[in-house]
Amino acid sequence: MLLRHTTDEIKERKALTVNPAKTCQPVGAMYAALGVHGCLPHSHGSQGCCSYHRSMLTRHYKEPVMASTSSFTEGSSVFGGQSNLVQAINNIFTIYNPDIIAIHSTCLSETIGDDLKQISQKAKEEGKVPEGKYVVYANTPSYVGSHVTGYANMVKGFIRSFAINTGKKTKKINVLSGWVEPSDMREMKRLSELMKVEIILLPDTSDVLDAPMTGKHEMYPKGGTKLEDIVEMGNAKATLGLGHWCTNDAAIQLENTCKVKFTIEELPIGIRATDRYIQALSRLGAVSVPQSITDERGRLLDMITDMHQYLAGKRVALWGDPDILIPLTEFLVDMEMKPVYIVSGTPGKRFMKKMEELLSEKIPEAKFKNGLNADMYLMHQWIKQQGVDLLIGNTYGKYISRDDGIPFVRLGFPTIDRVGHSYFPTAGYQGAMRLLEKILNVLLDKQDAECPEEKFELVM
């Protein structure tokens, strides 16, 4: 019993988080940078931070994650990391030859006040940035926000550094992908191709973190948003951001600097959020929805209808990133499941507002919280007070699942004890079918394992 000390008695906590439902900002900055072709993420801080962030991404994606570090020592911690970073920029372009270095800060470099903009400029002035090569940066102090904030900051950094409005509008639509799997980004592109809407997806980790095994290591895999496409985003017809937390700042930046109007929708997870993605593409691209997509939606509806009796009324606990939790909650409510406990370590007022909209009438008993103290410990305490039928969230839920014997569907970052998320989408109608299949499998497996002999059914 790994969590045997968890009690159902909830005491007010002010400065203590136990088993946080988030990780630190630079992990998100690193992931976003990997979604740009030929880009090497660089961690401006100590080696330990960089190793941790790389290892989390490697464990989740089961792929080698390349990143460099300023390797702070005691000296840089006291006198500042400028000389380390200037030296690092020179070494990286000389040895690893990326097209772009995407620098993010860490707790330490932020605390001592290193100015990434000024240091990058200094490196350029000293000739450490070769012609045709670039350095971008994002401030990602981990004592505020979460990995989601870090992702958003780095996406904004790419827009700030590269997007240009030349005055020649194109018909392309910018799609800012929130933090989803490479498989989901591939699915977003597949749906836009079916719609015949030309999009620029930023970032795009497909063919980077789900790259095929060729027997040869590629330092910079073939995937990732191309630099020229990011530049062209400034001329696009419109921007569609997917996920408020991950894309809002970048969309605003693009509108402010390049006058590209934007719309933000939820990530296309579940039926109604995918409807909104398809409708947004249809509206912005001025195209109609093809029959093949309508058929995909119909198959999802058919699956929900066929298996509704196993879903209705089931109590579910969820945790993870707000951009995923909001459409997921909507999807579960649509299937008449009961998302009763929801936590996210990522702060942001919109979370509580959206959850109230989705749940206050339909599931009045639901409890939800984000930001400070919205952690896995609180989630477990709620579960101790009254149990649930299903857990949905990242790998860290396996302790609760094991201790309390609750079926568990892994979803979100990090998922480090199962595979499949990189290859099979959760986004789109087909992704919703996969998610539904996973939910049904764990619920029916439990029923098969625990029901009395006379209720054991071959056909379900």
Ligand code: SF4
């Ligand atoms: S929380 Fe701060 S110090 Fe710790 S790994 Fe993250 S960036 Fe580094």
